Amino acid sequence: MWLVQHCAQDVLEALAFLHREGYVHADLKPRNMWSADDQCFKLIDFGLSFKQGNQDVKYIQTDGYRAPEAELQNTLAQAGVELEVHCTAAVDLWSLGIILLEMYSGAKLKDTVRSQEWEDNSAAVIDKIFVSKSEAHPAIPVYHLRDLIKSMLLKSPQQRCTASTALLSPFFSIPFAPHIEEMVLLPSPVLRLLNLIDDSHLHNEDEYEDILEDMKEECQKYGSVVSLLIPKENPGKGQVFVEYSSSSDAKEAQRLLTGRTFDGRFVVATFYPLRAYRRGYLYQTLQ
Template identity: 60%
Template structure:
């Protein structure tokens, strides 16, 4: 795990007791305005993996910092307890309290220890950008996490490179830091997302809140997709894009700015054509497209583009004859769901083309017998 920002007050003791075990605090990994994160290891268990201790400000602290810490602790605990078990979301091991003195407790989360963040990967790339393989891997893992998150009704609300970490043990990227997350339709804080990764509707809401005005609408899961689009664009370009996304050029025509970034960088021998990534980013950073999110066609788009592995019901693709055309096989648990999907999909436009949905024998698919053309 990693944190951000400046350090703050009370350090945890070098040794602490939690869950009936003694833990050694080895080093500080990072700190922010409301919490600090430390690397810890369980004493007496040499083979046990280290963990990450996220310590929130003591409740005795006053002012905005105390409010932010209490809010962050409650939000992150509630979200992680509900979202446990997904491969691409950090694992919460437990919650406990450190007592500096009888009247000054400090709340803590014990989490799995992850490795390098996307922010660090960008720094190591020396402004050259990440490999297409790494970008694809990150896109797939974060989309998997967001699909689960959004299905459970949650908005992460602070997606940024520092909050996406690589797990060497699981060989995947994972989301961390749910301190600003909220249930869609129940947004209880107006200041969400980090500058540079803040969606236009969140920016508008932020400005209205600063002026003491109420927004008529709440933010939705679409704000997470905006952030992901900017993250992927930074991974490709190797540049921080905070000033770019705040420019008038971006606001006037973000699609043209994205085209320019892709045109200015040569991609040699990429396993996945760069225009697939470009088009995926446009879907998430172009306001007219972004609000139709995580419908079936969005998953199909990501799979067809090669930026998302088939998940759950989606079976592997037939190799495409040309970009934008292909076959997707979907296995349903029962005939009723299959018929409903066929009725809803047939005739819909997908990437400017009509969707044709038809039944296909599962036994034929499993034998590898695939039609070569779409009827």
């Protein structure tokens, strides 16, 4: 849910800006969107973009993320029929809705969106996807995300939410903490090392200072270390947080440290959100 929320908010903010300027991206898809050094999801690949009301591209959007009106337009263009009304910024919201639904469900939905069941009642299909996944997040009000996605996937482009109104969804008022799997997926300049420090070492000042020096010396083998933190109390007690000067250094360190053995302990290395680390916020919900 942290990953979905992070992606949705970043992309919607980018779309809100783009649409205010009068442009349509016209090719959103889940590929190369994460910027490790800037710690956000970005819009890239503007090869099919156009100024709204002045569409000069006949065939837009990637199959599987194509809005119904874009599908119709592409079909008519192939048949040599010129349309007087072109696609609007609403096609971008459709693509993002599909991306978020795929992120939540963990499955590609190309065949689902083409099915007769979807054509008959897409809202019911979305409900079914959320019901099937509800046990995975019993304490999280996932209906906020469900309703947001539904508002993006209305068949009529005129009825779809805009990027600006989508950002007002209550889904963004709830701070989700990242799961350990999400912290492995998204590279960051910060590493979090688990299973390294025994609690007894934290309460002996001399041992604690020695550990800090040893860890900094070890971590500097893989790149330039900006800072290193080992909290003595919860949250984060006994975990090692290492901030590198770049995400590429952190990725190399994560690759080489994971599975290493120190004092008979196998190291687990994940990335950690840079913004949270710099604010001193150490997530408690990490398992």
